[in-house]
Amino acid sequence: MSNGTTDTSSGTMIAGRLNVETGTFAMKEVPIPEPGPGFVRVRVGAAGVCLSDVHLIQGLLRPQFLKGSEVTLGHEVAGTVDLPGAGVTSVAPGDRVVVQAGYEHNGVTLTMGVDYDGGWAEYLVVPAGVLVPLGEDIPFDQASIIPDAVSTPWGAIASTADVRAGEAVGVWGIGGLGAHGVQLLRLIGAAPIIAVDPIPEARERALEFGADIALDPMAEDFSAAMKAATGGRGLDVALDFAGVDAVRSQAINCLGLRGRLVLVGLSGKPMTINDSTGFSYARKQIRGHYGSEAHHVPQLVSLTRLGRLDFAKSVSARIPLADAEAAVKALDAKEGNPIRLVLIP
Ligand SMILES: NC(=O)c1ccc[n+]([C@@H]2O[C@H](COP(=O)([O-])OP(=O)(O)OC[C@H]3O[C@@H](n4cnc5c(N)ncnc54)[C@H](O)[C@@H]3O)[C@@H](O)[C@H]2O)c1
Ligand SMILES: [Zn+2]
Known part of the structure; x- marks a missing residue:
């Protein structure tokens, strides 16, 4: 292994x-x-593990632009x-x-880590334009999850959802993306913030991170509880951070007038709108979302350095790179109900 000076x-x-392929x-x-010219070699300090990596290994997601049949994930x-x-x-x-x-x-x-080699490695090479200066104060494990686990929500x-202060927002899936989604909704003033996850520990952490209510999607009184939480109006915005088919029909039903469902979770499956007439009457919308725009990561680095965001609780474990499969x-x-697991070379 190199220490960067060899x-x-x-x-x-x-x-x-x-x-x-296999x-x-x-x-x-x-x-x-x-x-090459215009590219930079970076010595990896930390690299997060996303459910999309699991989907890729399971074949639920397939790279669209990969040259060859192998890619380094991350x-x-x-x-x-290391070397410009x-x-x-x-x-x-x-x-x-x-x-x-x-x-x-x-x-x-x-x-990255899908269409070209990513960061589950000791080094990676990327175009200079994708690098965002970090400063000295954010540790690598917390910083690594900003692109994606924080920037995607x-x-x-x-x-994509264009959430405004005071809007009622439901968050399905309080894992890596959703746990940060709740904190970001709190930051911009969404209210109420209604977290939805079948795992009790995930619901508890949602409340800790700023959700007003946390609901079990499997509970018999789910619809009634959601209705009560929004004063009968339904949600302005529903965010799918779970990537589970059942979430989508449940979330569409929870939308109020002009409510918009944003699909962040990637399931790879077709989706059906059961009450399509009701969907039109209420002028509901479904919007797809992928990744983030170029200004989002610099904004988040700045918000973190100013103390508005804190990812100290986001890294559930630091795991040696060699144990990526585990x-x-x-x-x-x-x-252990992780928020994010982070690999350390
Ligand atoms: N669109 C994008 O740009 C983008 C980027 C990153 C990840 N993703 C996708 O987002 C999804 C979430 O990724 P992650 O890394 O946060 O996953 P994660 O495994 O950390 O979290 C998923 C959470 O969803 C919960 N969940 C499962 N079934 C549920 C249900 N029926 N209702 C509500 N919650 C339920 C799980 O309990 C878990 O807490 C994945 O599908 C991933 O592929 C999309
Ligand atoms: Zn991801």
């Missing part, structure tokens, strides 16, 4: 590689990548600039950075 040009590193995930020894990364490629002047070796999870290229969105709330299994099985 010669890495001829070295190798370990990386968590998924073969998308569905096999394994730690492999691979060459340390070289940055789209939540913070670390240190030719022409890069925006960062210098030693700079602490977070890495945006993707970028637009030739009219399509490429996602922030993009969904602030842009981390994936733990997230899938909800062992």
